[in-house]
Amino acid sequence: MTQIKVPADRVKELGGGNAVSTINDVARLAGVSIKTVSRVMNNEPNVREETRTKVKDAANLLHYRPNLLARSLAGARSFLIGLLYDNPSSSYVIDLQSGVIARCRESGYHVLSEPQDSLAPDLGRAIASLLATIRLDGVILTPPLCDMAMVLEAVEAAGVPYVRVSPYAYPGRSAQVEMDDSLAAYKMTQHLLGLGHRDIGFVRGHPEHGSSHRRYEGFLQAMNEAGLTPRSDWIKQGFNSFASGIDAAKALFETRTDLPTALFASNDEMAFGIMAYAQQIGVKIPDQVSVVGFDDTPGSTVIWPHLTTIRQPVVDLAYAAADILLSRANGDDDAPVLTRVSRLLPFELVQRDSAKSI
Amino acid sequence: MTQIKVPADRVKELGGGNAVSTINDVARLAGVSIKTVSRVMNNEPNVREETRTKVKDAANLLHYRPNLLARSLAGARSFLIGLLYDNPSSSYVIDLQSGVIARCRESGYHVLSEPQDSLAPDLGRAIASLLATIRLDGVILTPPLCDMAMVLEAVEAAGVPYVRVSPYAYPGRSAQVEMDDSLAAYKMTQHLLGLGHRDIGFVRGHPEHGSSHRRYEGFLQAMNEAGLTPRSDWIKQGFNSFASGIDAAKALFETRTDLPTALFASNDEMAFGIMAYAQQIGVKIPDQVSVVGFDDTPGSTVIWPHLTTIRQPVVDLAYAAADILLSRANGDDDAPVLTRVSRLLPFELVQRDSAKSI
């Protein structure tokens, strides 16, 4: 296979040693021009098969890896994707990051993690500055950043393609990936109904969060379709935190007699709060009250009983987001339609032990 | 202040428009050479104050940001730090990442997050390849990667400075940051002792994990110093998982009569398992048995009662690791001593509700 006839010791001299070898080393060893090496490394057409193997062999011999920075500078692509986020839960961010990185690796891309302060007044400038400093091939925006005009404007002004994950503001303004929060809440409610529950309470999520409204809608719809009208004193406003779950539980359980048989919390954290409080005052879960959450955070298998909840496909969402960016960056550049694609990913209702039939 | 006399419309023509402006635009606008602009942007000495402001004004006017990629290619630094990790818990990784990013931002650096598969046989090659592709200015290695010979060799071969976070293998081989696991376990045990406990059990951590041994040592030392000999049937081997915590609890609580009054789990996850099982079989925590953990994972304030545990300064550790790298990269390049520095950071015993006095 190795068709190169070069004295073995020449290899070292050409860069096989400690220093990283460059395209020039490979070209010299293979006896071709650097441009041809470039063609081979980028799988470009119009290279004779014989030449191609010659170059590949030389590259392998020298452990040659094209320098990403040089490629970016010379070419149109930077092989860098930016992930902009602002702190939601750590597991959310990590899942997001895993998904993005997984997809990026498939295409030789790398990921720059750039947490931002969504409360900073100069957020727009910070992002503009970032994008001016590093010409990213794409940016992935997550809540709450993906719903902020300032952010969208900065990214658009820089002309960098972007995808939003689970956005709720400015629909249709960009490509996006999401799951159907409303349907998931609908299904969860149906699940509770199927378990025989009729007296179902709901703890609403943070009103600033788009998904909170969608989840509540899904709940209402399922109830309506079952011919049930939720009791208003069993609907509580929470703020997605453990503490607000406790508060909601306090209010809900005030009268120790007139209790709902099931409680649907708009996110896991609040469900944890409810369960903690219930345990404190001796309300048995799920025997007296079934509790379900939403998100499937790591805590849901730590708490006892394990929480029945909705698993968001965060990794997949992130993978899909990166995929949109990369298939645009690699393949058809002339597919502006892709810019506005929207992908809807399936969720999963994971049944554990915090809800049981009545 | 603005000493530039250029017709306003010229600004646009020079790059104030949509396109990102380059060092050439600034040089032209300021009426100096690009080298002088470079000097100003890098805060190099030997530039007249007048010239400096002239350049700065021009740069501001054009919203000029030096292109990181070009800087890397031309200069000796890449302004990129790599964070290599392999999945421990998501909160651990996120904390790590936050700390690294925080420090990097102070110096205009960016972070490449590069999860690795520590079980992959070609891990060394993967890392070598990464380092050949992107000339990183430094790499941060976390457990378990920081204890693998293959990894260290790859990084050393590439000649990239690196810092290890909480390593246990190959002491002294590199710069490192860590906390004193042994001392922390010692203090926690003393805390339990101070609460009046004498019958203390211990659930050991994963034997492959260096910190597991240190934590156990700290426990033993405190017990010894108190003149106590731990009962061997109250020492259980766990594997850092929730499930192994349950298993340990099962064994420990088998005889419902002869129970320890306190249980020290080598990590939070196992403590959660213990608490879950205890709750199941009706053992009251902390009334009958006090339980403490180690790590202060997010779950510890979700579980009820909230867990008394040791807070690892993960963010600070990561910050310190990046700091070592950056002070080397920026300041004294001729400080090879720095290469082997070791920083020990303080932990914190956080008292919550899962342990009470006897």
Place this chain on the structure above:
DNA sequence: ACCAAATCTGACAACGCTGTCAAATAAATA
């Protein structure tokens, strides 16, 4: 065997910046 059309290949100029070194200018000294 000859010419046009494909198919390969290479020279060379970017990309945007930093490093080197020499030239120009200002300050200090005699």
Place this chain on the structure above:
DNA sequence: TATTTATTTGACAGCGTTGTCAGATTTGGT
């Protein structure tokens, strides 16, 4: 004032790639 010395500036050559375009080679059709 004439020199020497320190300070400030700029020209220019890279850094390791890709893009452009022209030249060389092969292929296909008579």
